[in-house]
Amino acid sequence: MKNLFIGSFVDTPQLGKLRIVNDQALLVDEQGNIAGAIDVDEAVSLSDNPQIQTFRVPTGSFLIPTxxxxxxxxxxxxxxxxxxxxxxxxxxxxxxxxxxxxxxxxxxxxxxxxxxxxxxxxxxxxxxxxxxxxxxxxxxxxxxxxxxxxxxxxxxxxxxxxxxxxxxxxxxxxxxxxxxxxxxxxxxxxxxxxxxxxxxxxxxxxxxxxxxxxxxxxxxxxxxxxxxxxxxxxxxxxxxxxxxxxxxxxxxxxxxxxxxxxxxxxxxxxxxxxxxxxxxxxxxxxxxxxxxxxxxxxxxxxxxxxxxxxxxxxxxxxxxxxxxxxxxxxxxxxxxxxxQAVIASRIRESYRSENEQEIQRTQPLEGSSSQSTNQSTTLAVHWTEALYLATKGGAEALGLSSGSFIPGAAFDAQQISLIDNMSGKGIGQLDFFEPVTNITEDLIEKWWCLGNEQNRTGVWVQGCKLL
Known part of the structure; x- marks a missing residue:
């Protein structure tokens, strides 16, 4: 049976690129691979098809690769x-x-x-x-x-x-x-x-x-x-x-x-x-x-x-x-x-920056070759890059097609729930003081920093639900 997922989707198709798509519909074929994205209005009509099982991602939740x-x-x-x-x-x-x-x-x-x-x-x-x-x-x-x-x-x-x-x-x-x-x-x-x-x-x-x-x-x-x-x-x-x-x-x-x-x-x-x-x-x-x-x-x-x-x-x-x-x-x-990957990288960047400043303080300004070090890139890694490493980067290292929501990829996904729609309150350590509607980068970062097992309400591998 095919599966139709309607809701918000988050992935990192490239290093450092965070992609958030709200009100999206993904069709997953009988083999558990993503057949493609379709219009939400079309998805609503497909949801009546007995050959298609429909899963609606609740408001305040999103799907992300495993x-x-x-x-x-x-x-x-x-x-x-x-x-x-x-x-x-x-x-x-x-x-x-x-x-x-x-x-x-x-x-x-x-x-x-x-x-x-x-x-x-x-x-x-x-x-x-x-x-x-x-x-x-x-x-x-x-x-x-x-x-x-x-x-x-x-x-x-x-x-x-x-x-x-x-x-x-x-x-x-x-x-x-x-x-x-x-x-x-x-x-x-x-x-x-x-x-x-x-x-x-x-x-x-x-x-x-x-x-x-x-x-x-x-x-x-x-x-x-x-x-x-x-x-x-x-x-x-x-x-x-x-x-x-x-x-x-x-x-x-x-x-x-x-x-x-x-x-x-x-x-x-x-x-x-x-x-x-x-x-x-x-x-x-x-x-x-x-x-x-x-x-x-x-x-x-x-x-x-x-x-x-x-x-x-x-x-x-x-x-x-x-x-x-x-x-x-x-x-x-x-x-x-x-x-921890982000923390370690930021510590490395702090040491690099301090060492450069020390060299600049102790070396003569004229003819100092150390001045070129100001042009070096940061050693710090952004949280979106770490998310890529955990999903798409790891999948590529293993030769897997999963890791992002693209046509032909295996549907390996997890559902992350930020709020309890009955009470309107954040789940686990996630406290919200304004209503959560569309998924935004700020909300993803908050989950990335504070989220835990309580926020994980579904896991699929090759289209099969495990949790």
Whole structure:
């Protein structure tokens, strides 16, 4: 059956461009794709068609694309919000590896409970697609895939590949064993959905070398060959923390971006998380390779000693989206990631501005080359740009057609309700002192700053209602 949505629509079709259309009607076809926008008067007549299901977005509410989470460790949802006082490598040994091993010991029991809870949490948070790190166990990752498929969520499932580990009980036997398991997982994960029509296939496998310290050169090169052979996506961590960066440099003699590159793992199907220690020349490399970045501002505060160069990456044309980095980030809500991305960028801009002023104060005016720095662009990111990263930017990084309301795009949407039409009062933290009629940019910004789960009153993925 076709679906007709009548009301207000908000999206960001381009970076920095906020589009608000009130009194719009969108027709969604039987496959869950947007057939096109139609005149509201025509939509009213269509609403009487028994072959079309009509959904009217109430006054004071709007539809916006669902969020994409480009970096989430599914088994780490087990201990969310724990142990974040430790440096990265210590935290992995003390918490992450143990939790993942615990899931692998009981995939059908504990694993299913954790993954079901995570899927429900993502739906309530407005996330329609997630790029997921799993564990090293094939069976656990198949449970993860089946859980997301059953929930109707888009899940890009990454079986971890790691033939080196500081925890002897949590490691694959060899590079050959790891590669064999990765290839089996590709086939077994695809088998879950192969009998379904294309518009109902919500999960797919992703090659996932955890990061360079846990992968031999032989394993990484083999994964590069597998990615090319099977046309699958790739994900990993890149230049995340100083201890990790120094570890790779000492052991391999080069930076981890060079290790990934020589292993053919920087491709247009690759998403690399963090990248906080990449300089502009390395960002250029990612742009040339077509590799996307999952920006995880919250976990960067805990595990990286410097922030990600977000503005520079965007200016260079790198495809960037947002990640929660559960459990390095203590919330799966991408709304928090949006806000934190803006905060981090504004702090960077404040430091840049202060440093320029200090240089101008201390250097002679005549012949000072520092005067040219006044022409540099701001490092701050606008909230509408962060909204783009959470929706359209993330969708493009995952190769999805969703992320904006255009003909042919998958209808992945969430309904945001600002007011209770019975009482006329704002929902949750949203206080309004004048009537809300048409949706405006000021109202969207207010929701962006103050909105929460209470304001989310509907979620659709591929035209199917999940909430």
């Amino acid at each position: 969020f994409c989470d480009l970096h989430l460790h599914a088994p780490q949802y087990l201990y969310l919000g724990t142990g974040l006082h430790l440096p990265l490598m210590e935290w992995l040994n003390e918490y992450a590896f143990k939790a993942e091993e615990k899931i692998d010991d009981d995939p059908e029991g504990l694993g299913h409970r954790v993954y079901s809870s995570l899927a429900n949490r993502l739906i309530r948070s407005g996330t329609g697609a997630a790029l997921l790190f799993g564990t090293i166990c094939e069976e656990s990752n198949l449970v993860l895939a089946e859980t997301f498929q059953s929930a109707g969520l888009r899940g890009f499932i990454g079986k971890l590949s790691m033939d080196k580990s500081s925890r002897p009980t949590y490691v694959e036997a060899s590079s050959d064993a790891s590669l064999s398991a990765a290839e089996r997982f590709i086939h077994r994960c695809r088998d879950i959905v192969k009998a379904l029509p294309a518009n109902k296939q919500f999960v797919e496998p992703v090659l996932t070398p955890r990061f360079v310290p846990t992968c031999s050169d032989e394993l990484l090169s083999g994964l590069g060959r597998l990615a090319s052979k099977h046309g699958v996506k790739i994900q990993s961590h890149l230049a995340e923390a100083r201890d990790q960066v120094n570890w790779v440099k000492l052991e391999r003699g080069v930076d981890d971006i060079d290790v990934f590159d020589r292993s053919s793992l920087l491709t247009s199907r690759t998403v690399q998380a963090h990248c906080t220690f990449l300089d502009p020349s390395s960002l250029v490399v990612l742009h040339e390779k077509g590799t996307a970045i999952a920006h995880c501002p919250l976990s960067n505060v805990y595990f990286s000693s410097q922030p990600f160069r977000l503005r520079e990456a965007l200016d260079l044309g790198v495809n960037v989206g947002l990640g929660s980095d559960v459990a390095g980030g203590y919330t799966a809500d991408i709304m928090n990631a949006m806000r």
